[in-house]
Amino acid sequence: MKKIKNLLCIALCLLMLISLLPLCAAAQEEEKIMIGVGFVTMPYQQLYSEPSSQSQTLAVTNENDCVVVIEQISDSWYLVNHNLQEGYMYADALDIRTEVHAELGKGRINSDIVYMRTGPGTEYSIFISGYQDREFTIIGMFNGWYKVLGKKQTHSVYSTCYVRSDLMDLAEIPYQNEASENTPAYFYLGQEIGEIDYKEQDQVAMAAPGSYYVPISGGYLLAQAQNYLGVPYVFGGYSPEGFDCSGLVYYILEKTGYPVPRTAADQYNMGYAVSRDQLAAGDLVFFENTYTSGVSHVGIYAGGGKFIHAPNDGGSVCYGSLSGYWADHYCGARRIG
Secondary structure, three states: OOHHHHHHHHHHHHHHHHHHHHHHHHHHHHHHOOOEEEEEEEEEEEEOOOOOOOOEEEEEOOOOOOEEEEEEOOEEEEEEOOEEEEEEEEEHEEEEOOEEEEEEEEEOOOOOEEEEOOOOOOOOOOEEEOOOOEEEEEEEEEEOEEEEEEEEOOOOOEEEEEHHHHHEEEOOOOOOOOOOOOOOEEEOOOEOOOOOEEOOOOOOEOOOOOOOOOOHHHHHHHHHHHHHOOOOOOOOOOEEEEEEEEHHHHHHHHHHOOOOOOHHHHHHHOOOEOHHHOOOOOOEEEEEOOOOEEEOOOOOOOEEEEEEEOOOOOOOEEEOOHHHHHHHHHEEEOOOO
């Protein structure tokens, strides 16, 4: 009887391990980081459906076409993205580079929030945040990170920054490819061909967690919020032309380099919790079940039971009171810094 129980336990463990294998494979698939960029070195090279010349031909490439190299399959084959189509190409037909400038077209963020950094790695400081479906122009690939053009709202020109390649989907055909409707302005075959009209961002490493943003005090946040009193409410707005509630918080914090998400519900996870009787100027105050269920509104505490916010009643950024309606919907506060 004991032997039977042991066998049953072993069988159960094996079944559990087998059931986890697809999940592991899926996790590996989701985290695939690109190898680099490849330039086609010969004319009329085929893109195959499988790593075999006997498989279906998906497309025929042109000499000097640019591909993104996804994975090395063997010494002879690479999985690539050519003109937004994945397929397999002979290794001998590609000049593959892991650090190269290439105008790959637009790339689209595929995660809720992505931190764009000053260099190609997590050891570099955060430059700006990118959000789901936002597009950036890709101008290179460096050790698995796309080099893109991004701009802070407070800057007048675009600057370079980097995003890990598995967090961005290609959305355009590379500009140097014959099938593209665009013409490269800066680079061709990895070489500079035009005048640079963007700023090369300094690659600043993070000395310690949190060291990449300006120290934030509650007084600073409140003073910044007061600067925008009277700015009109605009749904989805996050600039001095118009704010919604979380857009006001986002704009103020983003200027400091602090990694701030865009919605009130996500901002509720920033900083650390503060009880209502310990509220201080500059704390973020949150409200639930206002225009929608859950955490749905945020403001900046001003002291004396008042807070600054952008209410969605068609008005403008103004003071509110932690009494009446807002007291009934109050759900907590967070302190930044």
